[in-house]
Amino acid sequence: MSDVQTLQEKINYDKTFDCVQCGYCLPACPTYETMERETHSPRGRINLVKLVAEGKASIKDLQEPIEKCLGCMACTTVCPTNVQYGQILEGAKEVIEDHQVKSVWQKKTEDFLFESFFPSGKWMNTLGNLTWFYQRTGLQAFANLLSLTKLAPLHLDQFEQVIPVQPSPKERAKRAKRYMRKRPATAKVAFFTGCVMDSVFFETNQNTIELLLRSGLEVVLPEQQTCCGALHAHSGKINDSRELAKRNIEAFEEEKADYIVNNAGGCGARLIEYHHLFEEGTSWHERAKQFVSKVKDISEVLVEVDELEFTTPIDYTVTYQPSCHMTNVQGVKSPPLELIRKIPGITLKELDRPDFCCGSAGIYNIINYEESMDILDVKMKDVCRIDPGSIVTTNPGCLLQMKLGIEREKVSDGMEAVHLVDLLMEASPVARQDGPRQTPFQKGSE
Numbered sequence: 001m002s003d004v005q006t007l008q009e010k011i012n013y014d015k016t017f018d019c020v021q022c023g024y025c026l027p028a029c030p031t032y033e034t035m036e037r038e039t040h041s042p043r044g045r046i047n048l049v050k051l052v053a054e055g056k057a058s059i060k061d062l063q064e065p066i067e068k069c070l071g072c073m074a075c076t077t078v079c080p081t082n083v084q085y086g087q088i089l090e091g092a093k094e095v096i097e098d099h100q101v102k103s104v105w106q107k108k109t110e111d112f113l114f115e116s117f118f119p120s121g122k123w124m125n126t127l128g129n130l131t132w133f134y135q136r137t138g139l140q141a142f143a144n145l146l147s148l149t150k151l152a153p154l155h156l157d158q159f160e161q162v163i164p165v166q167p168s169p170k171e172r173a174k175r176a177k178r179y180m181r182k183r184p185a186t187a188k189v190a191f192f193t194g195c196v197m198d199s200v201f202f203e204t205n206q207n208t209i210e211l212l213l214r215s216g217l218e219v220v221l222p223e224q225q226t227c228c229g230a231l232h233a234h235s236g237k238i239n240d241s242r243e244l245a246k247r248n249i250e251a252f253e254e255e256k257a258d259y260i261v262n263n264a265g266g267c268g269a270r271l272i273e274y275h276h277l278f279e280e281g282t283s284w285h286e287r288a289k290q291f292v293s294k295v296k297d298i299s300e301v302l303v304e305v306d307e308l309e310f311t312t313p314i315d316y317t318v319t320y321q322p323s324c325h326m327t328n329v330q331g332v333k334s335p336p337l338e339l340i341r342k343i344p345g346i347t348l349k350e351l352d353r354p355d356f357c358c359g360s361a362g363i364y365n366i367i368n369y370e371e372s373m374d375i376l377d378v379k380m381k382d383v384c385r386i387d388p389g390s391i392v393t394t395n396p397g398c399l400l401q402m403k404l405g406i407e408r409e410k411v412s413d414g415m416e417a418v419h420l421v422d423l424l425m426e427a428s429p430v431a432r433q434d435g436p437r438q439t440p441f442q443k444g445s446e
């Protein structure tokens, strides 16, 4: 195969012809709205991909517009010809990655992050424990007092402010791998814990296990599971993403569970697309399809099983910020809203533009901080119009981003961001089987 053919295949040239240039996607695209450039719209990006495949534009021309795409997939929900933008985007990222010249330092850092750090449960635990140490020993207060955090690169000082209080290493270590029920379980759930989710939002994961148990389900946490590979795919590292998919498929197959449940919109979107990583007709493609058929967001399972009782009224207004990957890729829209509406006393007010991305998009807000904050400011205008007590969301990235938005708007006295699972726990406060329960509403516990 010639170099041109290889490039055209990788970049999904044939799929670009599905775009009829109608422009219906333009109003749905957050980057087109905030950057006001055709090259930063879905149509413009698809055109650029086509031009690169035809040798009429360089890969360098493509790089910036593709890097500034959130991957929110809002464009795909309004496209009348069903353009497979996700595959075009992923192909473009892979080609850009293949042609990028990197310094030895950059390469080593990336190799460590993508090959060792994110896929390792041990590293993720260590990150959580180090954060706990930093928060609990006074180091954080000291660093903030001397404004040392401002020296951190990539605006990490902003994120440091919104990381939740971490549980102690002892508490992390207490977690079991299997949660059996005294009464026979109605179904078996294999819980996909996620990398960032399990590190930074460990308590939300614990609450997830608890809600599943209360719903009459048996819960297992397959030991060999690893990162879903979304961060790798977003960075054009498709081969790495494929390898992680294989490891997860193997780890979850062993358990023969009825459901593979996750609580992170971004991870779930990657998990349900595992079959696209393998050639049709191969055994891995078949195994991936089996895996995908069991993947569900926690909200879907809780609605389906319908066993939870919400006894504690929540007397404030909340709004729901959907995760783009959960709605636009997984197609999970109504279950979170159905669950929120079941909570007594709660007032749910919907955003004018819930489908407008919050600007988090994996690590977009770290790499493209300024652009991400422009998008977040649009979102926060919509939120502040409602002035809720809580912004409820279903993805770790969105959760941190909404916390950042609250800080930027200086409304943290009366508003917080919370994962749906933690809100449900607050409305259903029964002691957990594996120890004391913590929610974001019970801050400061060890």
Ligand code: SF4
Binding pocket: 018, 019, 020, 021, 022, 023, 024, 025, 026, 042, 043, 046, 075, 078, 079, 080, 081, 082, 083
């Ligand atoms: S809506 Fe679809 S077909 Fe129309 S310009 Fe956008 S991507 Fe192309």
Ligand code: SF4
Binding pocket: 028, 029, 030, 031, 032, 040, 041, 042, 045, 068, 069, 070, 071, 072, 073, 074, 075, 076, 085
């Ligand atoms: S994925 Fe989102 S940011 Fe990217 S082109 Fe589509 S709508 Fe725009």
